[in-house]
Amino acid sequence: MMPTLFFQSGVGLLLIASFLALVFLHVKQSRIRKCFLALIILACVLFLASSLSVLLGGDALAFYLMLSGLRVSLSIDVLAAFFIGIIGLVGLSVAIYSLSYVEHVGSERKKNFMLSMMAVFILSMVLVVASHHLLGFLVFWELMSISSLFLVLIDFEKEETRKAGIFYFVMTQLSTVFLIFAFALIYNHAGTLEIITIRGLPPFIASLVFVSLALGFGIKAGAIPFHKWLPYAHPASPSPISALMSGVMIKVAIYGIVRFILLLPDKKLWWGILILILGTSSALLGVIYALKEHDLKRLLAYHSIENIGIILIGIGLYMLFSWYSQPAIALLALFAALFHTLNHALFKSLLFLSAGSVVHATHTKNIEKMGGLMKTMPYTAALFLIGAISISALPPLNGFVSELMLFQVFFSSGVIASPMMTLVLFFALSLFALTSALAAACFVKAFGIVFLALPRSKEAEMAKESGPAMILGQAILAVLCIGLGVFSFQIFQQVGQKAGISFDLPNLLLISATAVFIGAVIFIAVRGISNRNVRISETWGCGIASQNSRMEYTASGFSDPILTIFSSIYRTKKINRRSFHDHDSAVFKEGHAEVLLLRFFEEYLYLPVVRLIRFLSSFLYKVQNKVELDPYLLSSFVAILALLLYLGVAIR
């Protein structure tokens, strides 16, 4: 019963923390905030403990919660425990990071409010995952949306934050709408609200449920084309919150997809294809959009889309291979997706946290104004580098392992009986490979421009290394990133024993050890034979005496070749307005030219809907806002006549 107790006390601690933070909203002492954060940290540790005990011990926890007359059953099985573990881990490091970060957030009220909402946010996510009851799931899901909305709106004074807030809200509610719809269908056909009852659905309904779940969770996860809220909401919120949202919240959506897909009966082939297409397009477009971003946090947000895509690819592959009854490969794909979920949670939180340190130090999010931070912020730089290596899927870090697993799944698509499908999978494979290569390119850019060479602005020059708590928070994640990568072989041996499958993974520990050994030998050898003189000198600049930051390669310059190659994806619109002094357009007066990047999905998917709604609403406003009485009466007169006609026709 200890794990259950751990979990429950974690929930209790978070409730207390959020309540106290709300009560002491005006308190100025930073000590009390430390206490709140200590509560959150403790709760996260408890969650981790309970999750680990389930993962290692294997016994699912089950208990329940009374919620406005509902008996919401909570159950922590292995899947839930895995996600709770992720939440606990990221929550822990984010909370540690916040120990010093929170002091930089605006006014006292904002600081305390942020902590309170953070506690609610973590709590709601844990409960969503634990909830084994559809309504409970929905309740906590909404709680998660609302608390994260508040967190996005922390800096509400800024116009863009408000825009981000409303956008985020609409999208997240749209996702809830689809979930409600799906759950309502399940409830109708199964009769009860336990999640497990989903098994009894008739085929058509199952497909409908699947589509609306895919839409609902897809929106929340930020899969393209429903991704637009992500690049708005992430930059707007404080960095620890971005880390939580990107590292954990969108993973909760992934949890939803996995949970329900595992349960849904009568899986169709096209479900898997749909998820695969969603995943591939998100992965590729996400990274391509990320390449052109120069807002550091938005760049990371687009990478979240990319990684969600990768996770979805894994899930799609799982569905495809299990449809073709290849359970071993399917399971490998599922494990790859789940492992990537964990990995992405770790490295993306790490990246967001270090980006937060950077943004805090330089007071800008624009990477074109950064540079040279390696010297002023060495620890942050090193941590960001670890994150960057991990997200670029380079061995021996964890990001590589999960992508490797996916590659292996792709490579074994020859076993599928349908040749067409095999070809499709190979095509998807090539796109996937492109994605991971582009991600590496993008992070070379991000790391290189932000941390290397000369500072590009005064602020970047004055940047200071962040406090020990912030470093510690990131360091936990960084160590995990390395550990999960290097020890992946050993970990998956254990997992494989439990799950009853074997993973054909290379032993990265052995390889890293070899690499270290070779490195040592090389180092000694080079020192032995080479000239040890070192000279520090100016960078060669074709003879220009002193180098300045204007001569450096910029981020736009760096990504330009790739942008040119993919220019068909980035649509641009050229605006050229000119006015003249005379009628014959001969004497030029003034002009305005600009090249706009068309946001494809915004332009063709979101805005038309918004425009339509706005048109309807203003039309209705005009119609309904008359001073006189008569138009109103006329409307009811017409309605009554119509009803009469209906009666005349209907009743015979």
Place this chain on the structure above:
Amino acid sequence: MTIQLIDELIKVCMVLLVVLTALVISRRNLISLINTYALHSLVLSAIAFLFFLGEGANVFLYASILTIITKLWLIPALLKRTQKIMKIYTDLEYHYLHPTSSIFLSLFIVIIVFLAFSGIKDDLGLDPFNYFGVVMGFSLVLIGFMIIFSRIKIITKTIGYLVMENGVVLLSFFVGEMPFLIEVMVLMDLLALVAITSILGFGMNSSIEEFHKRLNPFRNWFKKVDEK
């Protein structure tokens, strides 16, 4: 009197009602409008009385007497008083419909009502005569509605509402008598409604201070006539 004769008389009365309604649609002078309404109600009470003669149910007699008291005397008096206070004599403008188009629309209304009610004719057990009455009653309701939204002045609108109400009463005669208590309460309601619309109508045409002076206490309304 024989049943046939009574039926014939009722038919005559109904024709009269139609004519009077057409007059209400097209009248512009408020005084004559109110008078036309009074006549309209008189014909209605006559029909009630004829029903009493034909079927012998006392409810019809009471209804007839009540109609005369309230609609021939009380309500027109109230309306005239309002009209005097507000110093409005004509209602010239129309919204959406002009008298001619109103008449055509009325025809259309009658057809639609005829169509709509044909489905329940047998269920209600109506013979053609009663059915005609029901259709006429309902059409009167709709025509009254039409008057409300096509005329501008509040008094005209009120009269339109009263015409509607007359239509309802007419319809109820042909369908079957309501309990008397209900009829009385409906009439009380009608009175209150006319009073309130008159007061509101006054409010729309005067300043707020004057309006509130009249609004409170109520009795002032019936005492003073504005001398301005």
Place this chain on the structure above:
Amino acid sequence: MLIVILSVLIAVMLAIILSRSLNMMNYVTVFHSVFVALFPVYLLVKGVLPAVFHKSRYLVVDTLGAYEILITGVIFFFAAIYAKGYVACLIKEGELSKANVKLFYLGYNSLLLAMVLAFSSNNLSVLWIFAEITTIVSAVLIVTLNAKENIVAAMKYVFITSTAMLFSFIGLILLFAASKNGSGAATLNWDALLQASHQIQPQLLFFSFVFIFIGFAAKSGIVPFHTWLPPSHSKAASDVSVLLSGSVLNIGIYAILRVYALVAKSSMGHEASMMVLVFGIITVGIASLSMLQKTNLKKLIAYSSVESMGFMLIGIAAGNIFWVLYFVAAHAMVKALLFFSAGIIHRQYGSMSMAEIKGVFRLQPLAALGLIIGSVAIIGTPLFPMFMPKFYIIASLAKASLFSAIILLLFLLIAAGSFVWLILQLVTMQGAAPEPYEIYPSMKIPILALILLLLVFGAYFPLPLSGILAEMVSLLGLGG
């Protein structure tokens, strides 16, 4: 029992007429509403329902009636407490002349009386008459304010509802005739009709249902008969808006529900539910789109009332009466909270224009909190009482018609968007606003109490309530 009640009522009216001080009138009103609120509680606890008042069975309080009376009593009680401070504010600002206060309280108490009587009417025509009377009295309450627009608004209210109500009366006449043709005994007593409903010609039943629906739909602001609602609810004093939105609107839905219960089991039941559904969806759609025009705070809340009414219709059509009834209570509470808070905002800024509401947290923190909690609650956020009825009703609707469920969800999303916009506006708009307006404590009490109630009912669904709701459903014969 009838005598006790009548004597209390007469005493109340007399006391109001005779009293000279404002406070006295207010105390009498508070007493009256407490009495009304306790009356159904007494009936429920005693278990004497249905309570028959006369052998004609014109007035019978059954569980449904008692439930509605309870809601009415509670809302009027809060409004009465609020009125003490609010009326004083209005007089101070010169928006209400002192001479009209008596009229205001008289109207207030008559409205309460008419409401109670309407909800205790077993006879449908009696219900019709009391519903009419509530219209007239509400119109008087609306025009007590010193503003010309109020007269126009009241005028719209009176004309649109009364004309529509005449069609209801025609429907009642037809129903009366139908009951005579069907079962032999002509009656408009609802319980008798329900028992005889299977003998009545279904076409005729449906026919009269359609007409009765028109009137009561207008009464509760169903599109296209809703046009009076936004102006009159937004122009009325906030206190009155609470009564209109939280309580008077319920009459329409209540009557529709009763008559729907008659027709639902007949062979025309499907047509009836389809018609109700269509009206419901149109209502929700138009209302939610209208809410997007972000100009006037009270208009927004008023349109949200229209939307909620439409939602109740949808619930009725979907056959989930249990949760519709719960929704009625939840909606009353939330709407009261919103309008109370809006009243304070109105005092502070002297306008309801959303662009002028700046720095509200500094000036009126309680009102801002009330508005935010109200908005969060009304869009159906979990852990607030509107969530569960919304979910279950949508679930039932999805069972009946998938397509309309999707449409409905999208409309609800739009409606929610407007409220979130409101919240954002409240939270974010900062400005050099005037000094905080001094708010009487009596205006704060209802807001605090309602916030507390919402939180309690959101987290806790009392089991006895479930029994009562189930009893009402079986009373209507609309269960499962």
Place this chain on the structure above:
Amino acid sequence: MSGFIAFAIINVVVVMALAPLYISLVKKMKAFLQGRKGPGLLQAYYSLWKLFKKEVVYSSNSSFIMRVAPYISIISALVAALFVPLLFIPDDYSGFGNIILLLYILAVGKFFMALGGLDAGSAFGGMGSSREMSISSMVEPVVIVLFAAIAFVFRSTNLFEILREASHGLGGYASLWLLLIPLVIVLLTETARIPIDNPETHLELTMVHEAMILEQSGRNLALLEIASAIKQLLLMGIIINLFMPMGFNLQVLFPAGILIAFGAFAIKGAFLAASIGVIESSVAKLRLFRLPNLFALSFFLSVVTIMMEVLL
């Protein structure tokens, strides 16, 4: 395990010994075709030695990335060398040989080299890194699909197994010959040769790889040069052992078998290096933005291979 250690030592030694040789050989071949005499075959060794003996110059802007990049590069190349059996296949190779891992180990080196290019803050380095990463991301899908095709044909993702299978001759795998062209294109790309890049020039418009390592000097430059030479040799080794397995993995007694294999490999390598020289001399460098066409060609051929395998 001891078998593998022996393999590792032998492989690394062979790689270190032969890699610079083929660099010179290609240069020699190109010089020959241009009618020049060209440098001697040992010139690459001399140059490296000289570099080791020169002092290192760091830019004052640079950070430790600049200092570690060469080491990481050489380490990644040497670890990769353990993945590609050149002379024989050991009995126990557990944990090594995964072709995807091989690719990504090489990518680590590239990643750090690109960062090193940005580190000094010079425009050349930035340009080089940018182009290098663009090209490598373009070529990545090609390589992966190419490797997938190979893996698909041989039903394995382990290079040791693949090469063992291939050492029996390609008789059963006719479709594999299609992959020769993509493999050569990848080889040219990864070793920064014409038509993708020009290793000879320091002309800013055309250089890619050289621009990236422009700021490196002394022993660091030497390490980078060795690393890229090793990379070239490894890719050549894959091509050689896949398509020309004669003499590879002989099951003969220890020293003799190895020596024969070494001899065979050296000759085949020389042949391939000469061919690279011929190719480099006979085509013109492509514009950067024309490269996707070239990669599309090799992508197409890989896909055709897979199609043939799947459909036939």
